[in-house]
Amino acid sequence: MPLLAGILTAQNDPTAKEIIQKSDQKMRGETNIATIKMSIIRPSWQREMILKSWAKGTDYSLILVTSPARDKGTAFLKREKEIWNWQPTIDRTIKMPPSMMMQSWMGSDFTNDDLVRESSIVTDYEHKLMGMDTTENLACYKIKLIPKPDAPVVWGEIVTWISKEEYLQLKSEFYDEDGYLVQTIFGKQVKEMGSRLIPSVLEVVPADEEGHKTRLEYLSLEFDEPINPSFFSTQNMKRVK
Amino acid sequence: MLFTLAWRNIWRNRRRTFITAASILFAVLFASFMDSLQRGAWDNMISNVVNYYFGYVQVHQDGYWKEQSIDKAFSLADSLEQIGMVDGVSAVLPRLESFALAAAGETTSGVMVVGIQPEVENGMTDLKNRLVEGQYLSEEEEAVLVASGVAEKLGLKLGDTLVLISQGYHGVNAAGKYPIKGIAKFGSPDLNNQMVYLPLPAAQYFYGAPGMVTSLALKLDDQEDIPEVVGILRAQLDTSAYEVMDWEELLPDLVQARELDTAGNVIVYFILYMIIAFGIFGTILMMSKEREYEFGVLISIGLQRWQLAFSVWIEVILLGLTGALAGILLSMPVVYYFKVNPIRIGGEMASSLEKFGFEPVFPATFDMQIFLMQALYVFILTAVLALYPIFKIRKLQPVQAMRG
Numbered sequence: 001m002p003l004l005a006g007i008l009t010a011q012n013d014p015t016a017k018e019i020i021q022k023s024d025q026k027m028r029g030e031t032n033i034a035t036i037k038m039s040i041i042r043p044s045w046q047r048e049m050i051l052k053s054w055a056k057g058t059d060y061s062l063i064l065v066t067s068p069a070r071d072k073g074t075a076f077l078k079r080e081k082e083i084w085n086w087q088p089t090i091d092r093t094i095k096m097p098p099s100m101m102m103q104s105w106m107g108s109d110f111t112n113d114d115l116v117r118e119s120s121i122v123t124d125y126e127h128k129l130m131g132m133d134t135t136e137n138l139a140c141y142k143i144k145l146i147p148k149p150d151a152p153v154v155w156g157e158i159v160t161w162i163s164k165e166e167y168l169q170l171k172s173e174f175y176d177e178d179g180y181l182v183q184t185i186f187g188k189q190v191k192e193m194g195s196r197l198i199p200s201v202l203e204v205v206p207a208d209e210e211g212h213k214t215r216l217e218y219l220s221l222e223f224d225e226p227i228n229p230s231f232f233s234t235q236n237m238k239r240v241k
Numbered sequence: 242m243l244f245t246l247a248w249r250n251i252w253r254n255r256r257r258t259f260i261t262a263a264s265i266l267f268a269v270l271f272a273s274f275m276d277s278l279q280r281g282a283w284d285n286m287i288s289n290v291v292n293y294y295f296g297y298v299q300v301h302q303d304g305y306w307k308e309q310s311i312d313k314a315f316s317l318a319d320s321l322e323q324i325g326m327v328d329g330v331s332a333v334l335p336r337l338e339s340f341a342l343a344a345a346g347e348t349t350s351g352v353m354v355v356g357i358q359p360e361v362e363n364g365m366t367d368l369k370n371r372l373v374e375g376q377y378l379s380e381e382e383e384a385v386l387v388a389s390g391v392a393e394k395l396g397l398k399l400g401d402t403l404v405l406i407s408q409g410y411h412g413v414n415a416a417g418k419y420p421i422k423g424i425a426k427f428g429s430p431d432l433n434n435q436m437v438y439l440p441l442p443a444a445q446y447f448y449g450a451p452g453m454v455t456s457l458a459l460k461l462d463d464q465e466d467i468p469e470v471v472g473i474l475r476a477q478l479d480t481s482a483y484e485v486m487d488w489e490e491l492l493p494d495l496v497q498a499r500e501l502d503t504a505g506n507v508i509v510y511f512i513l514y515m516i517i518a519f520g521i522f523g524t525i526l527m528m529s530k531e532r533e534y535e536f537g538v539l540i541s542i543g544l545q546r547w548q549l550a551f552s553v554w555i556e557v558i559l560l561g562l563t564g565a566l567a568g569i570l571l572s573m574p575v576v577y578y579f580k581v582n583p584i585r586i587g588g589e590m591a592s593s594l595e596k597f598g599f600e601p602v603f604p605a606t607f608d609m610q611i612f613l614m615q616a617l618y619v620f621i622l623t624a625v626l627a628l629y630p631i632f633k634i635r636k637l638q639p640v641q642a643m644r645g
Contacts, residue, residue, distance in 0.1 A: 040411075040412070042411070045411055047411055047412075047413070065414075070413075070446070070449060071413065071414050074414055087406070087414075087416040089416045089417055089418070090404045090405075090406070090416045090417060090418045091418070092344075092404065092416075094406070104412055106412065106413075106414060107408070107411055107412015107413060107414075108412070
């Protein structure tokens with residue numbers, strides 16, 4: 001009987017690490033190609049841009065601005081730890097210096113560093129199941145992620161809410177080393193995209209700035225289309241469409 | 242009678258008179274020269290910065306000047322008209338200003354990119370006359386005018402392409418390349434090393450802020466009108482939305498540096514006056530010593546002591562007046578010469594002055610008030626020193642004095 005009980009609990013209650021792993025795979029896929037509407041929301045104004053993005057694993061990604069017209073063709077390429085920026089208006093490729101990493105990306109609540117950060121929520125953290133909770137009317141696992149001592153991570157800890165049924169990341173709170181909340185990312189409007197059920201809207205809300213928000217809405221999303229690594233080159237960044 | 246006596250005494254010993262008057266004359270000359278030069282340096286500095294760029298009054302969105310962020314730009318249309326109507330304002334210069342990284346080849350440099358209405362701008366800052374090469378901008382073109390320091394640093398020449406990268410209005414991506422149409426030279430090293438001018442529409446596109454400006458610089462008919470214009474504008478404009486600042490508020494560093502320098506100079510003036518005072522005192526002392534016998538005789542034959550003392554005092558005062566007037570007369574051509582031919586400082590001294598934001602040129606200010614004030618100070622000094630012979634005469638023992 002104790003043996004049977006043990007097997008049953010293992011099936012019903014996955015470990016914290018398994019939950020994170022499943023959720024991470026779900027959002028990322030082997031590769032993904034997305035069209036995203038990014039809205040930067042501020043107390044007195046709001047701005048929108050349309051981005052197209054290609055990503056392969058955690059090492060490669062390419063983001064192309066397709067709208068508004070004045071920024072069309074601007075592209076960002078991430079190769080491992082480097083970011084390159086293609087500015088068609090001046091025919092120049094700029095490698096982002098480390099000093100610019102903490103600056104805002106295109107005026108949003110993302111930093112350039114957010115684009116290159118290599119850390120994996122699976123391998124770079126210790127996971128601890130804190131219990132069950134409800135967010136967006138869905139039953140969630142509440143999991144605390146504490147970075148491993150040698151992990152390349154800027155956060156002190158992350159608390160994330162992952163839905164029990166579909167392993168969707170519905171909410172994540174990011175804390176700094178002193179335990180203060182820095183930002184919260186919400187996953188909203190769960191729907192099927194690229195034949196997976198995922199939150200189609202991500203909202204980044206910085207903790208200390210009232211009324212500031214950056215909203216990413218997936219307009220289209222495809223998973224696991226094969227992409228050749230040579231696609232992620234500074235040459236291709238200039239001609240990609 | 243006493244006055245006649247004094248007058249005759251002056252001309253009795255001409256050499257003595259000449260020496261005393263000359264020491265007063267040089268005192269006035271030195272003090273005026275120093276003051277003119279010091280004021281001239283600061284006036285030059287201020288006109289370099291204020292007349293050639295900032296203007297005497299500026300209007301911004303409230304809080305702009307503190308942050309100097311392009312996000313505090315405002316729409317040009319609604320606010321412009323009423324400002325131009327105010328008495329004393331002869332022109333309104335709309336500008337869109339922000340910082341950008343300028344690049345050419347492998348070199349980069351931080352610059353201030355300013356969108357201007359070329360003709361209006363020229364009306365106040367005389368930008369066209371500062372061109373050393375090339376041509377002035379016109380309103381509808383995509384070209385830049387750069388300060389010579391910027392061109393030098395980036396190794397750019399007329400007709401080369403300047404690449405600008407920045408963050409625009411509300412964080413938009415700002416990047417553009419422009420041919421250099423003109424190169425201008427500014428006296429102020431600060432301006433000369435960072436100014437890049439674009440026509441306003443091109444700048445608005447570059448920064449992604451169509452129809453917007455960050456500041457309005459006002460051209461005034463007369464510098465004296467500053468407080469009045471500021472007062473009217475503060476009453477007329479919505480002060481929760483806009484801020485009106487005069488140049489002293491815009492550039493508090495400059496005002497404070499001037500005050501500090503002037504305060505420091507008080508000590509120098511004090512020392513200068515001390516030296517002058519001792520010089521004049523020396524001649525007065527000599528005179529009273531030399532004439533002790535004469536004083537003794539005059540008192541013995543019945544001249545009242547106060548009459549004698551008064552006539553000597555008048556004598557010194559007359560000398561003081563003559564010296565001071567001659568000092569003014571001599572200062573005028575000297576100071577005028579240095580106004581027209583400013584002192585230029587070269588070498589290492591020049592580069593250290595430039596680090597402080599000074600053009601290493603010291604033109605003198607020609608202001609009658611400086612001469613009059615300095616002459617007055619020296620005259621008062623002389624009048625006080627002239628009390629010495631009075632004390633001397635009061636205590637004079639005629640018998641001893643005549644025995645010498």
